[in-house]
Amino acid sequence: MHDGSGRIAVQNLSKRFGSIAAVQNLSFTVEPGSVTGFLGPNGAGKTTTLRMLLGLVTPSAGIATINGRPHDQLGNPARVVGSVLENEGFHPRRTARNHLLVYAAAIGVPDRRADEVLGLVGLSPAADRRAGEFSLGMRQRLALATALLGDPQVLVLDEPANGLDPEGIAWLRKFLRSFAQQGRTVLVSSHLLAEVEQTIDQVVIISAGMTRYFGTIDELRKRQQPRVFVRVSDAAKLATALQEAGLTQLESMPDGHLAVAGATVEQVGDLALTTGVAVYGMHEDKADLEKMYFGLTAGQFTAQHGPPPPPRQQYYQQQQQYYQQPPQGWGGQR
Ligand SMILES: Nc1ncnc2c1ncn2[C@@H]1O[C@H](COP(=O)(O)OP(=O)(O)O)[C@@H](O)[C@H]1O
Numbered sequence: 036m037h038d039g040s041g042r043i044a045v046q047n048l049s050k051r052f053g054s055i056a057a058v059q060n061l062s063f064t065v066e067p068g069s070v071t072g073f074l075g076p077n078g079a080g081k082t083t084t085l086r087m088l089l090g091l092v093t094p095s096a097g098i099a100t101i102n103g104r105p106h107d108q109l110g111n112p113a114r115v116v117g118s119v120l121e122n123e124g125f126h127p128r129r130t131a132r133n134h135l136l137v138y139a140a141a142i143g144v145p146d147r148r149a150d151e152v153l154g155l156v157g158l159s160p161a162a163d164r165r166a167g168e169f170s171l172g173m174r175q176r177l178a179l180a181t182a183l184l185g186d187p188q189v190l191v192l193d194e195p196a197n198g199l200d201p202e203g204i205a206w207l208r209k210f211l212r213s214f215a216q217q218g219r220t221v222l223v224s225s226h227l228l229a230e231v232e233q234t235i236d237q238v239v240i241i242s243a244g245m246t247r248y249f250g251t252i253d254e255l256r257k258r259q260q261p262r263v264f265v266r267v268s269d270a271a272k273l274a275t276a277l278q279e280a281g282l283t284q285l286e287s288m289p290d291g292h293l294a295v296a297g298a299t300v301e302q303v304g305d306l307a308l309t310t311g312v313a314v315y316g317m318h319e320d321k322a323d324l325e326k327m328y329f330g331l332t333a334g335q336f337t338a339q340h341g342p343p344p345p346p347r348q349q350y351y352q353q354q355q356q357y358y359q360q361p362p363q364g365w366g367g368q369r
């Protein structure tokens with residue numbers, strides 16, 4: 036029926052809604068024993084991808100499988116994959132326990148499982164309260180409890196941190212980590228890197244329906260390069276000299292600084308001296324992961340929906356290339 040591996044595989048997956056290319060030729064795999072972040076700005080195509088994985092939307096092209104099978108061929112899917120998607124509805128007058136009992140019956144698990152999952156998500160004290168009275172954070176926990184009813188091997192969560200307070204986020208982080216440590220698979224989407232950065236091992240970053248990065252979060256961190264910001268008497272002259280010296284990752288900042296990636300202050304200072312430009316100021320800035328994420332996903336709307344971008348200076352284009360260069364071993368397209 037299915038291979039029991041716990042592996043999620045997305046292969047050349049695309050979805051069009053009329054003229055909107057919501058997902059374009061996405062490919063990535065999620066291995067068991069890890070937490071994989073699925074990141075991208077709002078409208079990037081995350082929910083659509085997860086819905087295709089869960090058999091709720093039919094792909095225009097490509098295939099998404101869990102345990103080597105599309106969702107509709109999993110047999111008893113609730114035993115294989117549990118999911119929490121956006122806008123999960125609850126009967127407002129039904130208590131948390133009763134809600135879970137209904138679902139437990141539907142998927143054929145014993146009633147005691149309802150209390151077990153309430154315990155797992157820390158909702159036992161609220162078992163007899165009506166879901167309609169729950170805070171957003173409590174509803175997220177109840178949705179997670181529902182997903183856990185079948186004791187699934189794979190968890191797929193769409194923006195689960197939305198509506199959680201910092202304590203709830205910390206709790207969720209711990210929960211997902213321990214779930215993965217049992218050799219299970221976790222795929223969790225977010226539009227905010229900071230929200231999931233400490234939880235995830237692997238990351239798939241998408242923008243405008245396309246893969247921008249697929250790999251470990253450590254690899255992504257390693258790609259960060261410190262940048263030297265320098266303000267000089269003649270930026271164009273220094274830029275030419277830097278490029279001739281092999282320092283081609285340059286960006287002209289709006290405040291007049293020239294940003295140089297992969298260089299030291301000594302290199303830039305020495306080069307300014309030999310080029311004959313005066314240095315008015317210089318500092319080093321360690322790019323953080325958040326900036327990297329922003330660089331990878333920026334411009335999704337100008338790229339697809341807006342007017343063409345204005346002509347850019349050559350060194351600015353090179354900077355863009357630096358951000359969009361796929362890492363080695365990247366199974367993407369373009
Ligand atoms: N049912 C639908 N009909 C038409 N367009 C849709 C539908 N669902 C999603 N879209 C569009 O597809 C794109 C991706 O949306 P979505 O997958 O929800 O992104 P994300 O979850 O990353 O915010 C958006 O432009 C969105 O408006």
Ligand SMILES: [Mg+2]
Binds near residue numbers: 081121193
């Ligand atoms: Mg979404």
